[in-house]
Amino acid sequence: AQSVTQLGSHVSVSEGALVLLRCNYSSSVPPYLFWYVQYPNQGLQLLLKYTSAATLVKGINGFEAEFKKSETSFHLTKPSAHMSDAAEYFCAVSDQGTYKYIFGTGTRLKVLA
Amino acid sequence: DAGITQSPRHKVTETGTPVTLRCHQTENHRYMYWYRQDPGHGLRLIHYSYGVKDTDKGEVSDGYSVSRSKTEDFLLTLESATSSQTSVYFCAISESKSSGRPEQFFGPGTRLTVL
Secondary structure: OOOEEOOOOEEEEEOOOOEEEOOEEOOOOOOEEEEEEEOOOOOEEEEEEEOOOOOEEEOHHHOEEEEEHHHOEEEEEEOOOOHHHOEEEEEEEEOOOOOOOEEOOOEEEEEEO | OOOEEEEOOEEEEOOOOOEEEEEEEOOOOOEEEEEEEEOOOEEEEEEEEEEOOEEEEOOOOOOEEEEEEEOOEEEEEEOOOOHHHOEEEEEEEEOOOOOOOOOOEEOOOEEEEEO
């Protein structure tokens, strides 16, 4: 069965520093891949999604993610962290042939002044 | 923003009582989902629906049932609530596409406490 691993349940970065949040999936057939963000006491909202058109995907708020099939990874990055980026981030996958979505356990990002 | 509402937004109940949570959408999307969110577990799928009266189990379906009699409404029922079902419940919707995979849109969540 498909699974998603997010390494690091908590990540702290300084304001202006690079943000790197890791996501690995398990299947040999590349699934559909998504990153969502959740601000306190809110639902999740889409940051970006991998559609197979390009391996580097740009999302909202300056985030981007690179799909690497050889590493079964879809890591999320942002060149310069802002205080407003503090939130919880979830990686999700959906296998072809199913409309189920599997979520990782989340990474809480803290941005230090 | 996608038109998804959840009711109630907060509920406190006692062990053994039945509870029904409602998800309502105005987007006419085909797929609807119920998740629970718990610290350290992320979001886990409880049940989902792929059309009116068409539902299927997710990874944590024990103790939960669902119904979808109209496109816009997806109900989640805890027949006899237990303390282990204390959680934040999210509804999500998505639409089918001929190619690619659409993202999900999430409701604001329902915080349920079972005493």
